[in-house]
Amino acid sequence: MYKLIKTSTLFFITILICFSLLDVLFTYSFKKGTFFKTQWIYNLKNKQLDYAVLGASRSLTAIDIGETNEVLGLVGLNLSLDGSLPTSQYLILKLFLEHGNKIDQLIFNVNTWQIGIDSISHFSYPRFMPYAHDDAVYDYFKTYDDNWIYYRYVPFYRYAKFNFDWGLGMYANSVFGMFKPNFDSLGSFYYPFYDYRGTREIDDYAFDLTGDFKNLFKIHDLCKQYGIKLTVIFLPVVNLRYDEGYKDNMQQFEAMLAAKQIGFIDYGNAYNGQFALFTDETHFNKKGVKQFTNDYFIPLVDSLSH
Template structure:
């Protein structure tokens, strides 16, 4: 029995040391990544100066044409993240402030995601390689129920989110494989698809009376003298439950409602995402209303 216990302890020690070594190796690799995605690009960057930063979900990523801002002399980057929630948008802005970014304007796509204050696991996982290297990331995750496992158990986060930050991703970083996340100044243009989903029902969707992460973004902008522009972006003409946007306006009167600026189905790739042509129409209106009145 004694020999068995000693053998078991030795195995546990080997497993622990291996986990610590792998954790250190993976983290080191992520600390060298600068061209795979938006999160690691910001984390591994130095001070930047921007006239306009765009934050939000895919409805920001696909709707704000960064080059059109640039053409007007406004240094701009679209940090919208497909699948992301306000949890990740707030953390992205916090990272920029931690990295001493100077930002004049933040445009936040704030509409459908006001209905929840949850993290998007697929996107938030991409912040986790840096949880021991950033007080901002650590503090942001501290209220999550699995924080202790993610923070204190070596290599646990890489195993749990292997599909996002596991071996395959580290291999691609090491080999220098790029993605299209940083193309077009962060904007991702869409085309019209014959089989695009042109039906959407948001009748049962309701904005939270106070979305924690929306308030965080608003307060960060105020504390850093950043002009905060929150907008609702368009949806196609046959959405059921469009009174959701009226509910948002009632709960958050400072958010500008642009859901009906572009409505024709021909300008949408799917009911919640405009094509490149629709995005250009929308961006033209945003530039006119907020930057060149």
């Protein structure tokens, strides 16, 4: 019995040491990597931005930041995270600001169907795994999921569980830089095709105004704390039921934001029905990006910065 306990203890310690070393090695490499957008943003330090764009995939793929910067002579970045909800968007903005970066204007795209959700999306959830030892990340995620205690304190558990995102392949990629990230040097991604792949059925895009919009207002508080002017926008969609109900809903939402001195611009109807500019119901193709940037985004940033 004594021998069994001794051997088991020895084996357990061996395993613990091996996984701890692997954990340190992987974390070190992942923190240096820039493949995922979270890694890229996390590594940005002491930047002075005239403006930044925040949101999910819609704002990630809708704006030509390079052209805006060139035309207006400003410095801007796209901080949007694909597949994210306002919860992760708040966290990534918080981390960005805590790392010494400064923003004058924040343009935040809200998706009407997501704005009231207070949970972490399945898609963006694993993207923060390498930062489980960062108190800001850990404390934030722990309020949504107790598993983060294990992710933080059990060596290598988080990389084993999410090994499709953070496995040996990503480790090799962090060390050798084999794959380029799917966003450009200013943080934007553009769909590589022009054909429309969504439905042509008309849809309601109304805000559910009964929620408390917790994360939107947390972003607003963060902006106030760091002296950033926040403007909320709703980017164009192609299959919008643009009726009195929609207009009324948007006016109510605008009034709610105005009460907190947050500006709101609804672009939802700007290219309604123009399928040649979209890749699906809510995302532009490259043609749409160019048109929206020139028609609306550049004038918006220009007016905000004066």
